[in-house]
Amino acid sequence: MAYKNLRHFIDTLEQAGELVRIKTYVDPKLEIAEITDRVSKSPDGGKALLFENTGTDFPVLINSMGSYKRMCLALGVSELDDVAGEIENLFKLLSKPKESILDKLALLPKLGQFASWMPKVVSGKGSCQEVVMANPDLSKLPVLTCWPKDGGPFITLPVIHTKDPLTGTRNVGMYRMQVFEKDMTGMHWHKHKVSAKHFMEYKKLNKRMPVAVVLGGDPVYTYSATAPLPENVDEYMLAGFLRKKKVELVKCITQPEIEVPADADFVIEGYVEPSEELIWEGPFGDHTGYYSLADWYPKFHVTAITHRKDAVYPSTIVGIPPQxxxxxxxxxxxxxxxxxxxxxxxxxxxxxxxxxxxxxxxxxxxxxxxxxxxxxxxxxxxxxxxxxxxxxxxxxxxxxxxxxxxxxxxxxxxxxxxxxxxxxxxxxxxxxxxxxxxxxxxxxxxxxxxxxxxxxxQDTTFISVPAPRQLDTAAIMQQFPEIKGINASLLPLDISCILVAVEKARPSHVRELNEQLYTLPALAGVKMILFVEHTVDVSDLASALWRFCNNLDPKRDSFIVRVPSGEPGKYIGGIGMDGTLKTRLLDNFERDWPNIIVADDATIRKVDTKWPELGIGPLLTSPSLKYKQQIYGEEAVVQQ
Known part of the structure; x- marks a missing residue:
């Protein structure tokens, strides 16, 4: 279905029992993020939250797509697989041999549907331009500061519009934007992204690059900006397909080369000057659950901010999953x-x-x-x-x-x-x-x-032996005092893998420990050993695996072993993988290592105190408390 605007989506969420309105004042600096982090990690993603008192003229909508049900509501489907099924049917119809005139005629209605999904530029102004800020000022918007070590406030759901200066092809992407001044942000587009390619083309031409940033409107716009589409596919064609209605676009006021959805809530117009010096942007608490490190990115200069009269500021937070x-x-x-x-x-x-x-x-x-x-x-x-x-x-x-x-x-x-x-x-x-x-x-x-x-x-030089169903973990830890925890709970489930928390003390420590462990008769048949930092609670399997996946470079950190089986020419295979944090001293790792994202104590206390006024329900404790003790040992290595 096509939503008329973001308010229409909010009404739909409320009617479905998926929205909580919060009338108490909540500070966009850290407090909204901390409340959202608690709610988003509750069963089934909690509820969407509408903060109606933000200290600005605009409410904040957050966690609006933070569950399977709300994601389906955003896309107007009962099940996400319904969209995949429809795409598959389209592929089959288009690729099917057209042997007769009737086969070809049968395709015409579908071609008509394709035309109805294509975006269209309309004349005049859109509802996104009902109000024009005389002096564009980003401080008038409730831009969130999400985490205590963030470089500043960040716009986190920006739908960013650029065009190829040679072909005029539009790209719609999503790249975070750190607010530095009332009319200037960073533009965090990575080198692999299409907008970054457009930027390089403008740089070659020594030409100013027009950019427009949309917030709100039909939630399909936000989703389409994140979709992994080929470069030559217009994101608004996908949006039209999903909403079963074409996206109507209007020209920007100060950047008329760029068109934006007429029904958006906010449009931030501006430009990037390719010849200008870059700005040091970040750090930022990212979707990995770690802070992404600061780096140099282009400046985005704001030339106009327009919005609907009843505009709602959409936002999201990213951090330790699930979010x-x-x-x-x-x-x-x-x-x-x-x-x-x-x-x-x-x-x-x-x-x-x-x-x-x-x-x-x-x-x-x-x-x-x-x-x-x-x-x-x-x-x-x-x-x-x-x-x-x-x-x-x-x-x-x-x-x-x-x-x-x-x-x-x-x-x-x-x-x-x-x-x-x-x-x-x-x-x-x-x-x-x-x-x-x-x-x-x-x-x-x-x-x-x-x-x-x-x-x-099959490699016949290796033989398979049954893995142990249990381990004497205390004995192993006594033999190897650097091991601070072992999770062998998967072995009785016929999953031949253990997790080991290790306190590294020397170069190649994990590799050597892996070889030593595989010589133990008690571990014969264990196919995989996953090593994590000694501060990790390996009994919390989901959390430990999240830490492991983030900290592993598979090629550098994997150690395959060939354990003699006792049978001539035959071996038992095993692999250890080092998912510990890396340092210059112990791992010859030259880059900085980021911290895990957690809220600060002051914010946690403020939200605890304010919670009874929010109308969300019983107090949810801060998810950050779970990780605070684990990161103290990592704080010191961030700049090693």
Whole structure:
């Protein structure tokens, strides 16, 4: 369905029992984020929150897409897979041989639908331009400061419009914007992004780059800006397809080269001067759950701010998962399964991106396997596909298991895994927010082939032995005092993997410890050992895996072992992976290492005190309390 504006979506959320209005004053600096963090981590993502008293003329809507149900409401569907099914049907219809005139005529109505989804520029002004700020001033907007170590307030849901200066092709993307002055922000576009390519073209031409930033309107606009579309596909065509109604665009007032949705809540118009010096932007508490480090980015100069008379400021926070962005990622996972299947990986059955893997870090692909080496074929195809090039750990399995049941999936993968021959390590482009890479934007990748193996794929120099069902963890920790915790709870579940919390004290410590552990008869048959920092609570499996995935560079930090089996020429395979934080002293790691994102004590106390006035329900304790003790040991290494 097409929402008339953001207020229409708010009304829909309220009618569905998915919205809480908060009338008490809440400070956009840290307080709104802390309240939202508590709510978004409650069961099923809590509720959408409308903060009506922000100290400005505008309310703040947040967590509006922070659950499966609200994500479906935003896209106007009952199930996210409905969109994938519709896309798949379109692909089939368009690719079907047209053998007769009747076949061709049957396609005409669908072509008419395509035309009805294409964006259209209309004359005159839109409702997004009902009010024009005489002197544009970003301080008039309730821009959030989310976390205590953020570089400042950030616009977190900006739908950013740019055009290629040579072709006029529009791009609509989402890149955070740090507010530095009342009329100037940073423009955090990464080198891999289309807007950054447009910027480079303007730089070659020595020409000022017009930019427009939209906030609000139909929530489909926000989603479409995050979608991993090919460069030549207009994001507003996707929006038109999703809302079943074309997006009407109007020309900006001070940047008329750029068109924006007429029904948006806010439009921030301006420009980037390619010849101007860059600005030091950040740090920023990011979706990885860590602060992304400060770096140099272009300046965005504001020339006008326009808005609806009843404008609502939409925002989001990102941090330790789960957060609202996990559900936006879930929509992408479901919606883009069909295009991947139809154009790149025809054998794919399903795809899953676990929340703990924070998007690119961990992807599970299920395929229909028909021949040896097919998992590697899928690996190469997926790592070469758009934003999937940023994937760090890819797990490929077949139709013998259910990938949404993580216990069953893990049992199946480990049953069919020889860690010495079925794990493939590579290197390639990585998300610049991945702090584990030795070089920014370039690092290791891993594919775990958890499919059933054909004879050609089996390495007969390795034999499989049953993993232990339990371990005497106290004895192991007594033998290795640097080990501060062991989680062996997966072994009785037939998942041959343990987690080890280790306090590193010397270079190559984890590699050497891994080799020593694999010599223990008690660990014979354990296929995988995951090492994390000694401050991590390994009994909290989800949290430990989140920390592990973030801190691992698979190629640099993986140690395959060949343990003699006692049978001549035969070995038992195993692998250890170092998911600890890295330092210059112990790991020869030259980059800064960021901190985990947590709220400060003062904000936690303020929100605790204010909670009874909010009308949200019983007090929810701060999620930050869980991690505060864990990070104290890491604070000192941030600038090592």
């Amino acid at each position: 609202e962005d996990a559900w936006i990622g879930k929509a992408t996972e479901r919606i883009f399964l069909a295009p991947i299947k139809m154009t790149l990986v025809p054998e794919i059955i399903n795809m899953e991106m676990p929340v703990e893997g924070v998007f690119h870090n961990l992807v599970i692909a299920q395929i229909k396997k028909d021949y040896a080496g097919q998992a590697q074929k899928v690996m190469n195809a997926m790592w070469g596909a758009g934003q999937m090039m940023f994937n760090k750990i890819l797990v490929v399995t077949d139709d013998g298991t259910k990938i949404t049941d993580y216990k069953q999936l893990a049992q199946y993968v480990f049953q069919h895994l020889n860690p010495a021959s079925d794990i493939y390590l590579s290197q390639g482009p990585m998300d610049v927010l991945d702090h584990s890479c030795s070089k920014m934007g370039f690092g290791g990748k891993m594919c775990i082939d958890g499919t059933r193996k054909y004879e050609e794929e």
